[in-house]
Amino acid sequence: MSSGESVALIVQKFGGSSVATAESIKRVAKRIVETRKAGNEVVVAVSAMGDTTDELIDLAHEVTPIPAPRELDMLLTAGERISMALLAMAIKSMGYDARSFTGSQAGMITDAQHGSARIVDVTPGRIQDALTEGAIAIVAGFQGFSRESRDITTLGRGGSDTTAVALAAALGAEVCEIYTDVDGVFTSDPRQVPLARKIDRITSEEMLELAAAGAKVLHIRAVEYARRHNVTLHVRSSFSNKEGTYVLNEAAAAEAAKKDGTVEEPIISGVATDLSEAKITVVGVPDVPGKAAQIFKIVAKANANVDMIVQNVSAAATSLTDISFTLPKSEGQRVLTALTAEHDEVGFQSLQYDDQIGKLALVGAGMRTNSGVSAKLFEALYDAGINIEMISTSEIRISVVTRADTVAEAARVVHTAFGLDGDEKAVVYAGTGR
């Protein structure tokens, strides 16, 4: 698709590990030039080189423990400024015109929320001018500009994916290619499930569920943006010319399947696992209306991102119940402190904290029309002797919590049970591409 016959506008995004050194910048430049040579117009969103962003954050913390958000954004945006200028130079030295643009110059208009700004408008006039004049436009990922405060903003971690998608939407690009160091989106993490297969096509709904369940290849926010604006994503490797994974809206996916003669879509798209969460159990909560609301108001005030919630059936004799929920480990201490502070108000007996859990999620649009998926999942886990501690479901996802040390085995048996195994072992690259 990247080397098509007709003139198309293609947006390409390269992450920090793809532009970590002068050598890799030259490699990426060559790749971009190939796409241009094939007759396409090209817009590139690029992240800061390698660990630049982390290094700048460290530097800020050497100066002050709590950097002023406006100034932190000013600081961090130096990162993409460096990578985009070098990339544009590299392309120009190959005889192709290229121009770099800051978020502000590219028209990435955001609100004034430093560190996690939301895009409110995209006005890519200068990008269009550059394309019209035959140039390749290189845009700083991750950054924007607030009209309100007239200040530089950043979109938050992984914001370069969002930059790429927003540009693709605003410019009406044929496709937004997200380059990474794996071949695409896999049915499961190949490091855990050796027979994992690359997925050729996936709907954005499924991709969202996979990303939310721990698949790290794409950022949720970028997938959401792509879904809302009907942008076709193509997740592919910067190390090969192989087609990767297309992330499409449902209509486009159905259309493509019809063309292929693969209308009978697989029930399950993928199996994701996540070891980054912990479980908090509030033990002995009085089983009266409003208690759950009270607890989760405290949790929300502690700025925690709760994932799964389970409330036990209360024991008739005591009228007490237990409420368990999962959340990122990094937020555990904060929430425990907040709950302990309100102990008397809520009136629970005790708190349990468990950071040895693993989460497994089964995702697939085909689940909607296929009953028996959960039964099959539970059976596969039972056969492997793996105990399920929590269950939660959405329309196209089933998640279960197990012990952390059984989750890899769980992923393998579920992968096999749902017929996802490929014929050969997947190639695993060193990095994660992000």
Place this chain on the structure above:
Amino acid sequence: MSSGESVALIVQKFGGSSVATAESIKRVAKRIVETRKAGNEVVVAVSAMGDTTDELIDLAHEVTPIPAPRELDMLLTAGERISMALLAMAIKSMGYDARSFTGSQAGMITDAQHGSARIVDVTPGRIQDALTEGAIAIVAGFQGFSRESRDITTLGRGGSDTTAVALAAALGAEVCEIYTDVDGVFTSDPRQVPLARKIDRITSEEMLELAAAGAKVLHIRAVEYARRHNVTLHVRSSFSNKEGTYVLNEAAAAEAAKKDGTVEEPIISGVATDLSEAKITVVGVPDVPGKAAQIFKIVAKANANVDMIVQNVSAAATSLTDISFTLPKSEGQRVLTALTAEHDEVGFQSLQYDDQIGKLALVGAGMRTNSGVSAKLFEALYDAGINIEMISTSEIRISVVTRADTVAEAARVVHTAFGLDGDEKAVVYAGTGR
């Protein structure tokens, strides 16, 4: 002057060595806050940290031998973005409001000449707003914005001094303080002339001559800008609170001298030396009209910065003459090549190249009204057995060329002869402050 009683606007400039580490940034922040605490409004121009600019240039050269100028400017401006954001953070963490501004945000409007842009306008509306709201404004030195091309530009090496002076002029600052790691401008380089004294006041004309003659403490362009716009410069140490050197226009200098009762100004302000030049002699040039013009047209086409020119009296017998001139060593090869290419056209006999020369310049406004200065200079050098190879004069300067290895001794004897020696040895710091 920095801690005055009345509210004044003070512009302060800190170079790269003053902000090389997180620690030194905190030290500079403290210094700025002290000036603010004393009741002044403060605007700061800051360079990139330590060797950042050189490192970015190296990176560019790893990508391509000839970086595109627009992209090189985009790249380099990341440097001040980092230092200014860190400095603003550091100040904010001390409880004072501070905001960083890029050259573009600060209204440093330049032409579109990447790498050596000239300032065409300064529109510091945002700086004024920040001051009105009680904030300290931190401005990226060295950078500007072209209205014409809508692109980021840089002012060339040492441009941060110019940024500071331009802001001081546009904002009507009381003084523009240039912080360095020496105590001010000295009558000679203390590393060469141990009895060199700090100059309390100097006219901008004298400062220009000293800078042109090799004194590195201030950039010529910044001094010129200050003179044209009547900005008072104060060159001082960032390591002490001592007054440094005021660079004033003639009227202000005379005014200050009257106040002090030091109206009888010294004849000589300082002695500068320079080892960065080489001498080219065009031997055996036909002594006919237009030959010198022909030669220097060739030299100019090679983009050389010629300093001194001497033409020998032609030998009557041959009607041939020699023309010598000095220029930066770095330009020597280029000019030799250019002249050699035009050998037949010009009709000279040979070229001599000598990079073992040293230049000594004696600068002083008092020279205008005092005869005998050159005689005294030549006598002092003669007494020390130092041979003079070339001489050139301006209204307030006499320069001579000697062998490179005698120039330090020459500076010492001339310094003594003109009564410039101080009572004690000057303190010499490690770096150069630039």
